[in-house]
Amino acid sequence: xxxxxxxxxALHALWYMAKHSPEEPVQIKDLARCVRVSESYLARVMHxxxxxxxxxxxxxxxxxxxxxxxxxxxxxxxxVIAIDSDAAQFDCSWEERGCELHAGCSLVNLFxxxxxxxxxxxxxxxxxxxxxxxxxxxxxxxxxAPEDQGLKVLPSACPSAPKSCxx
Numbered sequence: 001x002x003x004x005x006x007x008x009x010a011l012h013a014l015w016y017m018a019k020h021s022p023e024e025p026v027q028i029k030d031l032a033r034c035v036r037v038s039e040s041y042l043a044r045v046m047h048x049x050x051x052x053x054x055x056x057x058x059x060x061x062x063x064x065x066x067x068x069x070x071x072x073x074x075x076x077x078x079x080v081i082a083i084d085s086d087a088a089q090f091d092c093s094w095e096e097r098g099c100e101l102h103a104g105c106s107l108v109n110l111f112x113x114x115x116x117x118x119x120x121x122x123x124x125x126x127x128x129x130x131x132x133x134x135x136x137x138x139x140x141x142x143x144x145a146p147e148d149q150g151l152k153v154l155p156s157a158c159p160s161a162p163k164s165c166x167x
Contacts (some may be wrong), residue, residue: 010045014054014079018131019070025064029045045083052082071131077122097109137142 017026020034028046029047032039046065048054056068067074092099092108099105 003080004084006041007080008046009035009042010079010083011127012037013042013046014049014071014074015126015130017065017067018127022067022071025058025062025065025066028041031065038113043147048081049079052062052078053140054078070128072126072128075123076125076127076130078120079127080119083090 013031016031016034026041028043031046032042035042045057047057050065050068053068055065056065057065092105123156144162
């Protein structure tokens with residue numbers, strides 16, 4: 001399963017906002033520098049998130065983007081669906097191939113069940129959970145398998161000094 005670069009960018013931007021500026025507007029230029037992505041691409045992704053009701057856009061000199069809903073109420077599934085609503089869709093081309101197995105096809109059923117379970121997992125983790133995991137402030141979530149409970153969170157690729165990144 002592969003999510004788009006837009007989903008990756010959105011998750012990193014929201015994670016950074018939740019960790020460093022959960023209640024203050026963040027300007028695209030500052031966020032793009034911290035997350036190390038193109039300003040124009042990030043602006044487009046942030047507008048998609050605003051259109052989905054996850055963020056709000058604030059105009060003006062001190063404007064930017066801020067959370068419309070608290071990070072604790074935004075799941076990873078919300079972000080994936082807002083950016084790539086069909087990211088995990090399995091589209092069988094049985095009609096194009098003239099396949100005779102389409103009625104009750106076990107492959108289609110298997111992939112639909114896998115999609116359902118993946119979304120269930122992504123609905124259990126919020127942006128606030130990710131920010132807390134990164135800082136080590138939260139117990140490991142139920143989404144981690146018992147054998148993964150001892151995993152260490154890798155250091156962030158984003159700068160850790162929010163004042164140097166978020167004005």
